[in-house]
Amino acid sequence: MKQFLVDTHVHLCESAFDSDLEHVVSRAREHGIEKMITVSENKKDVYNNLELAEKYPEIMPAAGLYPANANLREAEEIQDIIRREHTRLAAIGEVGLDFRIAETEEEKELQREVFGMFIRLSMELDLPLSVHSRSAGKYAIRQLLEHGADKVQMHAFDGKAASAQEAIEAGYYFSIPPSVSRSRQKQKLLKQLPVPSLLLETDAPVLGPSPEERNEPSQLIVSLGAIAESKGFSIPELRQILFNNTYGLYGDMLLQ
Numbered sequence: 001m002k003q004f005l006v007d008t009h010v011h012l013c014e015s016a017f018d019s020d021l022e023h024v025v026s027r028a029r030e031h032g033i034e035k036m037i038t039v040s041e042n043k044k045d046v047y048n049n050l051e052l053a054e055k056y057p058e059i060m061p062a063a064g065l066y067p068a069n070a071n072l073r074e075a076e077e078i079q080d081i082i083r084r085e086h087t088r089l090a091a092i093g094e095v096g097l098d099f100r101i102a103e104t105e106e107e108k109e110l111q112r113e114v115f116g117m118f119i120r121l122s123m124e125l126d127l128p129l130s131v132h133s134r135s136a137g138k139y140a141i142r143q144l145l146e147h148g149a150d151k152v153q154m155h156a157f158d159g160k161a162a163s164a165q166e167a168i169e170a171g172y173y174f175s176i177p178p179s180v181s182r183s184r185q186k187q188k189l190l191k192q193l194p195v196p197s198l199l200l201e202t203d204a205p206v207l208g209p210s211p212e213e214r215n216e217p218s219q220l221i222v223s224l225g226a227i228a229e230s231k232g233f234s235i236p237e238l239r240q241i242l243f244n245n246t247y248g249l250y251g252d253m254l255l256q
């Protein structure tokens with residue numbers, strides 16, 4: 001089967017890419033990245049990402065509500081769009097929990113309620129979830145497991161490997177951003193994650209190899225190199241394995 005690199009979590013609708021998205025996409029292609037899953041933080045992002053996917057065959061849209069924006073009305077509106085557009089969507093995301101932002105128990109509860117709505121919808125429509133879990137890794141995984149979610153990508157996971165263990169056993173994936181090259185937490189986590197659970201992401205425009213510079217999908221090769229080094233695989237070997245992992249979660253949509 002054909003194999004290529006996939007940036008499984010990126011924010012291409014951000015204004016940081018307004019002026020040169022065409023070049024960003026062609027640089028990605030030059031680095032062997034043929035598909036990019038662009039996630040949404042709010043309703044406006046959802047529409048922008050659907051539009052980008054019309055324009056670029058490399059771009060696959062995901063629709064969701066970022067936990068910092070948790071709001072029941074917007075969550076319901078986005079759910080309606082997801083139901084309507086689900087055949088065009090690669091995933092539901094980015095959704096999840098962010099307990100660094102939630103200051104009160106009520107705010108955490110609201111995030112949990114919204115996250116629960118999206119988990120149920122992902123199971124109803126059989127769409128993967130692209131999950132944010134800053135300072136809430138353990139809680140996000142617990143909630144996913146309670147709902148019985150089975151198509152899950154934990155993005156830029158900052159929890160402990162011990163919390164990740166149950167998620168690994170449930171077949172969830174963990175995507176590694178280029179900031180792994182400068183983050184000891186991420187390097188340590190990577191050491192403990194098994195290769196069949198790994199995916200590549202950039203989370204661009206953030207989480208690049210250098211915190212001052214705009215990140216972009218072509219930097220995916222930094223993540224690839226870091227995994228190769230950490231796990232002792234050759235790049236061609238690893239490319240094939242990571243493609244298989246990505247295909248395991250996102251399936252035939254990658255080949256369209």
Ligand SMILES: [Zn+2]
Nearest residue numbers: 009039094203
């Ligand atoms: Zn993100």
